[in-house]
Amino acid sequence: MTIVREVKPSDDAKPSNVVSYYTPEQPIPAGTFIPPEDNPNQQPPGLFKPIQIGNMTIQNRVGVSPMCIFSADSQFEATPFHLVHYGSIAVRGPGIVIVESTAVSPEGGLSPHDLGLWNDNQAEKLRPIVDFIHSQSQKCAIQLCHAGRKASGQPLFLHLEQLADESVGGWPESVVGPSPIEFRPNGNLVRPRELTTSEIKRIVQDFGKAAKRAVDIGFDAVEIHGAHGYLINQFCSELSNQRTDEYGGSFENRIRFALEVIDEVKKSINNESIPIFLSVCASDNSLDKKGWVVEDTMKLVDHVIGHGVQLLDISSGGNCYNSISRSRLNDDHTLPPHVEIARKVKRHVGNKAVVACVGKLERDPVFTNKCIEDGDFDLALIGTPFLKNPGTVWNIADQLGVRWMRYRFSLS
Template identity: 60%
Template sequence: MAGTKEIYSSDEAERSTAVPYYTPRQPVPAGTFLPKSANDYIPRIFQPIAIGSLEIQNRIGVSPMCTYSADDNLEATPFHLIHYGAIVSRGPGITIVESTAVSHDGALSPHDLGIWTDEQAQKLKSIVDYAHSQDQKIALQINHGGRKASGQPLFLHLEQIADESVGGWPSKVVGPSSVQYRKYGNYLTPRELTKSEIKSIVQDFGDAAKRAVEISGFDAIEIHGAHGYLINQFYSPISNKRTDEYGGSFENRIRFLTEIIDNVKSKIPESIPVFLRISAVENSPNPEAWTIEQSQQLADVATQHGISMIDISSGGNDSQQVSRSELNSKDTKLPVHVPLARAIKQHVGNKIVVATVGGLHEDPVLVKDLLEQGVFDLALIGRGFMRNPGLVWEFADKLGVRTNQARQFEWGFYPMKEQIVNLMARAANFEQN
């Protein structure tokens, strides 16, 4: 007797409602650990972590990396949606969008992203909406370049001012003091900010955060206080020579930062975590240089002011700093910022999440071990994701574990085994009958 073919009603993948076009809703976020059995151990690198009230599915995040691709209004373009969309689809715990200027004069280049207008915030919304359609978390880094503003994109020059002919604003470059980054270098000597201008920039940070949350929909905000930009310039004695309440003592030099944190926190919901990136040391021979001990103090203050995560980097504020290659050569076993992150983590314990960045894409096993040891809590990677948007997937493969991936991509690698078995059994049954 011939077999009778069964007719099944068509299945339909549930669609995400976060975007106006079709994309399937993800059952779980890509990058979530997929156990082989109920008792399967989850490596710490793939364990969820809470940053304030925000929970992410693993401990591999995307570090902000400038792409210098905004249009003439410093607004996001389809490039940014394509760039960040490719990454968020493949499962990082959190993606931090690149340095975004809180005011025109604070942009690092004429093609940085900006968020001092509602229109700029609206253009960023398409990126956020896509991330949310994939059940992924996304943050925005907000920044003011200070004496490093109005530079050229780094793919043109590593240190070159952008003049008016290319959309720059060299006459408007400011800093805490009139101290040039490099004597006889290509960055200009900044004009010293007045107190009223300082207060205005503090408000700019808060307003930028408000737009990022209310208009764009970002899940978190990162304040950029590292790499020689304006906040870093204020807290470092190398660049801050003021004699008023914003200069001199440690408390005075961090005042600009704490006022920014407070202003940002006051303008967004309590549920939105705020991160802080710092240069934990300046890698400088200057005896006035900022130290790891001061960073430990700053971490305490940041915690008291409601920062949920401190992001550890270094350098960028002193042209005499030791190069990263020289720093790496001192300890070839560890990426450059790991000892700094360890010092901060040992100091703050579990009061605040400690993240770090720099060379972590090169050795997944080492990163896994460092996280297992509690050296830091979150690995942030920039260059690795620029080269490979599927870096989380690659880490999982190299560590011999499996993570859930987006439906659009996973099917080609992990066919539904049960369906294949059933199809084979049904075909065999038809042949027998």
């Protein structure tokens, strides 16, 4: 008796068509919640529900916050290190990876080892990173920045607030700001030269050109850095802006630079499918009456949403050397540093914008998940834990009892 076995084609691991080398196609992004077969109606916890940002959808509410790693070469270009760094995180399931602060102008870097995006060569060195992330069916954004008076510093792993002079590739003679006010009186950073109106217009255009380069090489979103005491933040706050022209004085004048940057980025991108993010310094965390406060932020966010910003990345501090810890300013000292302020912003803007929160959110995933489910904010941006463990999303899933996430890897 002959037994005839029906022969069927074997399953095939299809290659991704995004990159030239072999990597398996990922039809479902890692980090996607899939209900178990025995409970197909099971709902994911808030942190693992998809969210739409403009026309872009991401599979969960855990994002990688932009983190400066001060590892670019002397031309401010990305190296294979950056591909390994971002690629190792992206394959393990965050909803979006935001690439670190990237200078839009030659004088705008935080350090001589920042990434830059003011020329096409710098853009092309970033392309392999974007392509790899897309080959894993994941999303990525880039944070565009001008450091203003805090430019030309040493990488923070060498020194905190130490000037990088010409001997190490710095540019102290080219450091600029809204006003000639140094970050720390008698400190190690230089007193900036006050920007002229024409120079301000040029930097606005630099933001737009960098945004276009970012989109041209495939980034899914662009974040404008308006926090941490860098140039946009410097213009907004009276602590660093004492101009008497159309960019200083009144609240409307001080936010003018920020709005012009947003408008230029939007015009340069010219693509409604690419959302614009803005990192916001919600407060200078200063006791000085001239400092930027939460009430200023509430007015600012109304303006920026009207100009096309779709995600608000809430942070604080960094614009004055003697700022107070955010936790000391919170009404509830048990909260992570920015939860209370993100909650206020979210209640103010409602569904007009996505609100992201930062600051030690990984320490208590159950609490962070409750914040998401209660509508306190929409997206948890986590930074340094991903440096310690690229699989931080997996750890959060485990602590929330999520066992049916889609992973690329399995244990043998």
